[in-house]
Amino acid sequence: MxxxxxxxxxxxxxxxxxxxxxxxxxxxxxxxxxxxxxxxxxxxxxxxxxxxxxxxxxxxxxxxxxxxxxxxxxxxxxxxxxxxxxxxxxxxxxxxxxxxxxxxxxxxxxxxxxxTDNPWLSLVWSQAIHDDPSAVWFRGLIKDWAKNISKDS
Known part of the structure; x- marks a missing residue:
């Protein structure tokens, strides 16, 4: 994982x-x-x-x-x-x-x-798809979205 x-x-x-x-x-x-x-x-x-x-x-x-x-x-x-x-x-x-x-x-x-102890939103993925190019691209997309969200809050 x-x-x-x-x-x-x-x-x-x-x-x-x-x-x-x-x-x-x-x-x-x-x-x-x-x-x-x-x-x-x-x-x-x-x-x-x-x-x-x-x-x-x-x-x-x-x-x-x-x-x-x-x-x-x-x-x-x-x-x-x-x-x-x-x-x-x-x-x-x-x-x-x-x-x-x-x-x-x-x-x-x-x-x-x-x-409060604020929780974190985390992206979790299976090790089986860790190196899959589409999964790598999708994780990058999610990380970029998260950076924009955290700037706004």
């Missing part, structure tokens, strides 16, 4: 632009765990038997004990929950940028890096 770390996944709190706690999150982002405790959270899962860790894994279990967490299987459902309730979501900065472009009523606040 080969792997290349591409870029750090920065975490953000995603909510609607008129959320009652958005200004508090922006003014005191270091208090995000206390703010999250006041609101339900929504998380998007997949229909896989082995669900990979989501952007909120490791954060919500430690910081949220009294508020409700809803796990849904559709981004459209999660957006509906965010729009109609005071729920918050934790997602990656890059994904949040795309969502905010598509859904103008959304807003996000970055979780301070000192508060």
């Amino acid at each position: 080969g792997s290349t770390p591409l870029f750090e996944l920065k975490r953000v709190i995603l909510c609607r632009a008129d959320h009652p706690s958005l200004s508090e999150l922006r003014e005191t982002p270091e208090h995000w765990p206390q703010i999250l405790k006041k609101h339900p959270t929504v998380s998007v899962s997949r229909f896989e038997e082995r669900d990979f860790p989501s952007m909120d894994s490791g954060l919500l279990a430690e910081s949220i004990q009294d508020s409700a967490m809803l796990r849904v299987y559709s981004i459209a459902t999660a957006l509906g929950v965010l729009k109609e309730t005071d729920a918050l979501a934790i997602c990656g900065f890059t994904g949040a940028q795309y969502l905010i472009k598509l859904v103008p009523w959304l807003s996000c606040v970055q979780i301070p890096p000192s508060e």
Whole structure:
């Protein structure tokens, strides 16, 4: 197996632009765990038997004990929950940028890096195709894309 770390996944709190706690999150982002405790959270899962860790894994279990967490299987459902309730979501900065472009009523606040152990997006490939010219070209393409993404964030 080969792997290349591409870029750090920065975490953000995603909510609607008129959320009652958005200004508090922006003014005191270091208090995000206390703010999250006041609101339900929504998380998007997949229909896989082995669900990979989501952007909120490791954060919500430690910081949220009294508020409700809803796990849904559709981004459209999660957006509906965010729009109609005071729920918050934790997602990656890059994904949040795309969502905010598509859904103008959304807003996000970055979780301070000192508060979290941000995961890295990595490209993983099989040793069997390590030297295949098309695989080498594709890995180069992905690495260039990752450089552009990390410049933007």
